[in-house]
Amino acid sequence: MKKTVKVVAAIIENDDNEIMCALRSPDMAIPNMWEFPGGKVEKGEDLFTALKREIDEELQCQIETLDVFNDHTHEYETFIINLISIKAKIVGGTPLASEHSKLIWLKRENLNSLKWAPADIPAVEQLINEK
Numbered sequence: 001m002k003k004t005v006k007v008v009a010a011i012i013e014n015d016d017n018e019i020m021c022a023l024r025s026p027d028m029a030i031p032n033m034w035e036f037p038g039g040k041v042e043k044g045e046d047l048f049t050a051l052k053r054e055i056d057e058e059l060q061c062q063i064e065t066l067d068v069f070n071d072h073t074h075e076y077e078t079f080i081i082n083l084i085s086i087k088a089k090i091v092g093g094t095p096l097a098s099e100h101s102k103l104i105w106l107k108r109e110n111l112n113s114l115k116w117a118p119a120d121i122p123a124v125e126q127l128i129n130e131k
Contacts, residue, residue, distance in 0.1 A: 004073075004080040008051040009038035010088040011069055011123065012095075018105035019127060021114060022058075025101045030076070034114040036085055036123065037100065051086050058100070061093030070126050074119035085123040 012020040022037040024030055039054035041047060048065040055063045066087040073082045097103045106114070111124050 002075070002078065002080050004082055006041045006082045007038060007084070007119075008041055008047050008054065009036035009083055009085045009120065009123070010051055010055055010063060010065075011036055011085050011127065012063065012088050012090060014090075014105055016105070018107055019111065020095065021104050021106055021111070022097070022100040023102040023104075024117065025099065028099075030117045032101070032115075033117040035117045035120045037095075037103075047084055047086065051088065055088070058098060059093075059095040059103070060098060061095045062091050063088040064091045070123040072119065072122040076118070081119045083119045083123070085120075 020037065021034050024033050024035055026032055037055060037058050038051055039058065041050040051065055052063060055061065066089070068084060069087045070085040073080060095103055108127050108130065111128055116124050
């Protein structure tokens with residue numbers, strides 16, 4: 001039986017209504033695909049605490065979490081991911097790509113121009129259709 005992994009992802013929007021997109025590095029699982037930054041929820045952690053910790057670790061900045069935006073389960077070849085996307089905004093620091101190959105800001109209507117990790121696609125589609 002495949003293991004299910006609970007993961008949180010930040011949908012961070014800036015003042016120009018652009019959304020942060022992170023390129024997975026060649027060393028990561030599902031390499032060279034775009035995603036919303038975040039990571040695994042640790043045992044005993046709530047979703048919002050996990051996301052704040054992951055963003056602090058991955059991007060060296062602090063966020064304020066807002067609302068759960070999308071909750072989607074996707075089955076990959078070797079595992080199942082329950083990806084919970086949460087809207088957030090940066091409240092401290094400047095995001096740095098320490099684990100990712102690249103970080104970019106894109107307008108909603110341009111999100112489809114990237115090759116997204118399959119689990120992130122439902123949130124991408126929801127964002128594009130949101131406004």
